[in-house]
Every structure is written in C-alpha cells, then in structure tokens.
Amino acid sequence: MTSVKMFREESIEDVIDGYSYERIESISKFLLDRTKQRPEIGIICGTGMGGLADMLEDKEIFPYKDIPDFPVSTVPGHSGRLVFGNLNGKSIICMQGRFHVYEGYSVWKCAMPVRVMKLIGVKTLIVTNAAGGLNRNFTVGDIMFIKDHINFPGFGGDNPLRGRNDDRWGPRFPPMSNAYDLGLRQLARTVAKELNLEKYLQEGVYCMLGGPSYETVSEMMALTLLGADAVGMSTAHEVIAARHCGIRVFGMSLITNICVMEHDSEKPLANHEEVMETGNRRRKDLEKLVTGIIMKLDTV
Numbered sequence: 001m002t003s004v005k006m007f008r009e010e011s012i013e014d015v016i017d018g019y020s021y022e023r024i025e026s027i028s029k030f031l032l033d034r035t036k037q038r039p040e041i042g043i044i045c046g047t048g049m050g051g052l053a054d055m056l057e058d059k060e061i062f063p064y065k066d067i068p069d070f071p072v073s074t075v076p077g078h079s080g081r082l083v084f085g086n087l088n089g090k091s092i093i094c095m096q097g098r099f100h101v102y103e104g105y106s107v108w109k110c111a112m113p114v115r116v117m118k119l120i121g122v123k124t125l126i127v128t129n130a131a132g133g134l135n136r137n138f139t140v141g142d143i144m145f146i147k148d149h150i151n152f153p154g155f156g157g158d159n160p161l162r163g164r165n166d167d168r169w170g171p172r173f174p175p176m177s178n179a180y181d182l183g184l185r186q187l188a189r190t191v192a193k194e195l196n197l198e199k200y201l202q203e204g205v206y207c208m209l210g211g212p213s214y215e216t217v218s219e220m221m222a223l224t225l226l227g228a229d230a231v232g233m234s235t236a237h238e239v240i241a242a243r244h245c246g247i248r249v250f251g252m253s254l255i256t257n258i259c260v261m262e263h264d265s266e267k268p269l270a271n272h273e274e275v276m277e278t279g280n281r282r283r284k285d286l287e288k289l290v291t292g293i294i295m296k297l298d299t300v
C-alpha cells in the first residue's frame, strides 16, 4: 500500500510539477534580467553546427551550468551555452547544444528550453540536426528541409506534452499538421537557390529515435518502409513543444552519413566522429542558408 502511494506521489511531482509554468517563467526572467536582447527568432544547433551561434555579433553567452534549473550538455559537438546576439541587426537566441533523451533527461526536460524561448518572446524557431540518410537519393553533405517528422518515442507515450496540460502553453490535444511551416520552407528554397545551394537540397521526413545506439540494418529498413528519409535522435520533441505554444518552425537536417542497409555489409557504419566532421565541413553553407532565411523572415 505504502509503495503504491509513494509511486503515485513521486510521479505527480516529477511529471506534473517538475517544470511548472512558473518555474520556466523564472528561468526566462533570469535571462531577461541579464540581457537587453529581446529575440523573436530562436535557433537550435545540431551536432557539429555550433558555428551558427558563433556567427552572431555582440554575443551574450550563458553557459547552461550557470542558468538555474537548466540541464547541461554532455554530448561532444554540443557546447552547452545559450547565446544571445545579433545577425544583421536581428536579435537571436541560440541553443549552442541541445538535450537528448539518451543523455538521461526526460523528454519534456529536453524540450523545456523551447518554452523558455517562448516566454522570452520567440515567434520563429529554426531547428537543425545531424541525421543519417535513409533515402537512397541522398548523399553525405546534403541539406534536407524537414517537411514532417515521425516521433518514434511518442508511439510509446514518450511525448514532451505528457502530464497535466497547462493551457497557458497551449491546448491538451494540439494538431501537428503543418508542424514544419510551409511558407518558411518555400522561403528557404528561394534562399538556397539564390545561394547556389540547390544541388545539395533535399526535402523529406525526419524520424526521431531515442538512441544512443545507431540503427540496426533491419531497423533502418523498417524506418524506410514507414516513409522516413532521414534518422536522428532529436528535434521531434522540440518541435512538438514549439507548435504547442504557437511558435512556427523551420527545420533542416544535415545528412552527415548514409545509412548502410545491407546485412553483412563491409561498408563503414555511422559514427559520431564522422557526424561531427561533416557538420564542420558544411558549416559555411549552413551559416549562409540560416542567415539568408533570417534576413527574409519578415516577408512570410
């Protein structure tokens, strides 16, 4: 009897009261009290893409470890800093390092910084990630604009919105159609064309798995059958939290490796060093693309 009661009490505290609206408000207040920036644009940097934050001017940097109640990054290729700054006169907040479920954090905690961004005033979120290419037409270094996602952990109930809904964020049952804003995708296509990046351009469906193990050959085949073009271990939870609270989203995956879908193959399989190396090699084009999109955001 006692253990049942304990279990209920713990789960209510963790799931419902862990990061209440007020607690997230106090994190955003902590930041707003320490910066004059009032960004309406947020960026989340994928593995090896921290350069997106480095390109900001007049940077104000908050290491995650110095922000009360913030988790810390533990993955190589994720610096673990919240960076405020300007990009051609536009105020930006950038997560230079994201949180993954495989680091041991709950999925809602991984997505929690998106809610901080919401209370800071963010209206548009640009999410980036490193992903393995499942689509046979993809090559390493391609940039895939995300048109939709498959939130695999969500199939088992692991959704960042699990727990009591606070209507101040959004509705209990938020729609996820048009999660990746069509207007923003069209804008990004125009920008890519202007930058002569069309040859690297792909559009497709991103599938989030929990990781940290990379996929088996049979898992990759199964994901392909489900309609996924790229696979990674992030993003979907952030996008769900963003759409829930009314932030519009543009997402892109850098195809850092190609998934080998042959049993008994001798071809090299995914490894994190290759993922980071591709990110570094393609950083200039990604930076140009993100800058171009941000410059034209007011038009959509």
Ligand SMILES: O=P(O)(O)O[C@H]1O[C@H](CO)[C@@H](O)[C@H]1O
Binding pocket: 045, 046, 047, 075, 098, 100, 128, 129, 130, 131, 211, 232, 233, 234, 235, 271, 272, 275
């Ligand atoms: O999704 P991001 O953070 O870019 O990182 C990707 O790269 C790592 C694997 O190499 C995983 O964390 C995967 O999700």
